[in-house]
Each structure stands twice: as structure tokens, then as C-alpha cells.
Amino acid sequence: MTYTKCSGSGDCNGFFLPLNDLMGVLNGKWKMRLILCLSSEPKRFNEMKKCHGISPRILSKELKDLEINGVVLRTELNDNLKSVEYSLTDAGKELVSIILQLQKWGTTHRQNVLEENDRLK
Amino acid sequence: MTYTKCSGSGDCNGFFLPLNDLMGVLNGKWKMRLILCLSSEPKRFNEMKKCHGISPRILSKELKDLEINGVVLRTELNDNLKSVEYSLTDAGKELVSIILQLQKWGTTHRQNVLEENDRLK
DNA sequence: CGGAATCCTTGCGGATACTG
């Protein structure tokens, strides 16, 4: 698996397979947000819904996706309140640190772009 | 800016702002791929097009987005061939290492999920 | 409380042909 050659029609598909997997896990508008949201502490369905202004249909679907992909753990609490708690798996916690790096990049980078735009005026 | 509290209607919006920026930069189906594709060496328009099977309209748009966000640098070569070279900026190169971490996560994680599914049979 | 069902809109991305 080489990084340098990208000739031919689909030579680099093998190289991008793991990235495809990754994007299948983090795709969409909400997944990274939800992961960060759970990074501090486990939360219940309605807690997350209120926080982000996400519709229940989407939230349910996204959490299910994350659960299937081993990022999130769903736990039904036996408190006679039918409440459910969502938390991060170990794999999910590994993702957090990477997402935080991306976030940090976003912060400093936004700063740079803004300064650049100022300079061009 | 606290990580732990997420109560109220939109308290955590401030926290997620940098993530929004980041997702504006990396959103869509192609951006991360293109960044990785350029990580080894600068490439020209048609090189990238052939490699990924991406339509010219999308490729053009994606590259323009990446350029605006300071990830990619567009250089017109003076070789009388009207050829254009795309390369990564320093900010873009910083992104590569993070994306590679995500990719690595995808690899090991895919493995785990597959093993888990085998175990359940 | 934690969802499922239903309906609807938007815009992303693809295909193709064309241009300077």
C-alpha cells in the first residue's frame, strides 16, 4: 500500500478503504458533536435532544449508528423511569482525542483565515 | 467554556463553534480523500479526477472550498500547457496527520467490529 | 421517557456536454 502513486483508474481504492470505514462512522451532521457531548459524562436521550436542538428521529438514528459501530453504549437503567443512558465505549473515547485535535485545528485555523482576510482589505 | 454541563437550550453552542468550523472545512464526501491524496505530492486537476472517479464539477468545487479555507494551494504552472498544480498548505499538512489517526482508528476498529460479529454467530 | 411513524424539503453529489 503506497501513498505516492495514484495513477490508473482505481489504484488507490485500497488505500482509502479504512478512510471509507471511518467516514461511515462519522458521517453526517451530528456524529462528532454527539461523541464530544458524551465525552464528559453519560447522558440520557432527552438530555441530548434538548442540548443540540436535534429532532428525535435523527438523534435516535445517529445513536443507533454509533452503537452499531461500537462507539456508543446504550444502557437501560432499572429506575422504573424507563430512562436510557448513552455512554462512550473505549473505542469511542479514543475518537474523542482525535476529534479534539480537529477542533483545535479549527480554532487556530479560523483565526488565521480571519487575519488573512483582514490583511487583504 | 465548560465541557461538563450541557443543560438548557443551547448552552453548549459556544463549545461547538470550532467544531462547526472544522466540519465546514472537511464536510462532504471528498475533502478528506483529496487531502490525503495531496499529502504525498502535488497533483494536477486531471490526475486527481482520474484517480478517484470524481466528476469534474465536484472536484472543482471541493478544491475551491479547500483553497478558500487555506488547506490547499492552487498554482498555475507556466509551462504553456495551461496546467494547474494543487498542493497542501502548512495548515493542510497539519490536517494530514490527524486524518491519518482517524484512518488508523478506522482500520483497527473495523477489525474489532468484524471479530465481534464473528463471535456472535 | 424514549423512541417510531409519517411526511416533506433541500441540497449534495453524479452524468454529461461544452468552453477558453
Place this chain on the structure above:
DNA sequence: CAGTATCCGCAAGGATTCCG
């Protein structure tokens, strides 16, 4: 060679209502 222009389908995401 490096894009634009035009058209189009589909799926992601949103709003709302209902259910156990």
C-alpha cells in the same frame, strides 16, 4: 488541460404527531 453549464435523482435531515 482545467475547468463551467445544465440537468437530475436521491438520500439526509427537519417538523410534527403518535405510541408503549
